[in-house]
Amino acid sequence: MDNNNDPIREFETERENRIAGYGKLDAWKGLSTDWMQSAFAEKYMYNFAWGGRPIIQLPSDMVAFQEVVWAAKPDLIIETGIAHGGSLILSASLLAMLDYCDAVATGGVVDPKTAKRRVLGIDIDIRAHNKAAIEAHPLSSKIDMFEGSSIEQPMIERVHDYAKDYERVLVCLDSNHTHDHVLAELNAYADLATKDSYCLVFDTVIEDLPADTFPDRPWAPGNNAKTAVHEFLKSHPEFAIDQEINQKLLISAAPDGWLKRIG
Template sequence: MNPSAEFERSVADDIQRMGRDPTLWPLTLSWVEATSPHRYTYHFSFLGRPLIQFPQDMVAIQELIWRTRPDLIIETGIAHGGSLVMSAAMLAMLDYCDAVAAGTTLDPTASRRRVLGVDIDIRPHNREAIESHPLSHMIDMVQGSAIDAEVVARVARAAAGYQRVMVLLDSNHTHEHVLAELQAYAPLVTPGGYCVVFDTLIEDMPADMFADRPWGKGDNPKTAVAAFLEGNADFEVDQALESKLLITVAPGGYLRRRG
């Protein structure tokens, strides 16, 4: 067997075994609960902008971007902009690789690939930092609720004409809001692409962990994903990706569009 193929087969076998190991997920939950008081997810950045995510999930996102090669990435929830910058950087790398493969000269400012971020409250200092970032030419931002009809229509218009679209949902984490986001933005994902729903982990955490939040056990992104999938056969959970990560804020939230 080809050495590269043998390596990939071996890795795939390892991932399957991890997914079947009943001892690993409880360890993950214990680790997440133990690190939560230390605000673990707030400790990382990407190209200078705070990135409020588990590093493991960001590694998964870059793998998916490389695999599916989106032209447009739609993100709900901007915060400090680290995720927007990371998505833009990955799209810029796709542009570079395309140019190398075609033997052409790359004009970074001419890229058609875009990142579109939506947030109900884009703080002035965050907007300024994002707009002054070297990758800002690839980033657009919309201020408003991600489920507001005008915002949804604006995003849909922006997505028209793009061949490959990825969606990342990470704003208000209540069941009602996330379900509305899924209904609005998941149809924009192209076949073979991904809609990633973050913070489904809320359902697996102790009930009192989110006492100061409007979401919690029974009312969160995971319950919204379950409701969405009940009535939508176009999407499936990428269980292999979840088995590979083990540490993730999005268990059951990596949704792949069939086709």
């Protein structure tokens, strides 16, 4: 069946062609960069919540993340960086949706106590009030949290041991955004992302913003998540930037950070 007889595929083809053309729209991309600079200055991404918990993300990235989770259908999502826990709740809610869809497809019923899909969050400092709020959330049965440095060997081994029984794994890196730290996290955890799933690296946008955007932080242009991604990709051909997501968002904290495992 060609596109003329398949309206769904025709729509998808039009979308793909439109997105592919965005890469040539330099003026629009420049506006997006200017907007992002103002968004950081005004703490725009601190304004949102998911499932009642603050989530420090852009709405556009949340929507794209939903698309990635739906496509990859992971059994486990590993996240470095917890903060207020909104991202953990987002991941848990998407996994709960996958559980429900599986149950509908098989004529069964979801039992939250036995559903296998889970979220693992890692943070060097899980503040007591955030931990209590996450543990009190209705989706807490799908969430585990490890406290400690994500790049120290005991934690790396602990996470790998936790992940060994899962068939489809998705990884999100969103903690310390310096080059060395992100590269260490990529080397520690990217290999856990299974084929056709993703290792997502957030705050790569730091490379594209003026040097004075983050005066009180150790990261800056030349020393950030994006520089780590490109260093990592030099020796890891099993990953590639998902260019469709990369190009279509325009407003994103993770340009070049949507890494799909292709091998």
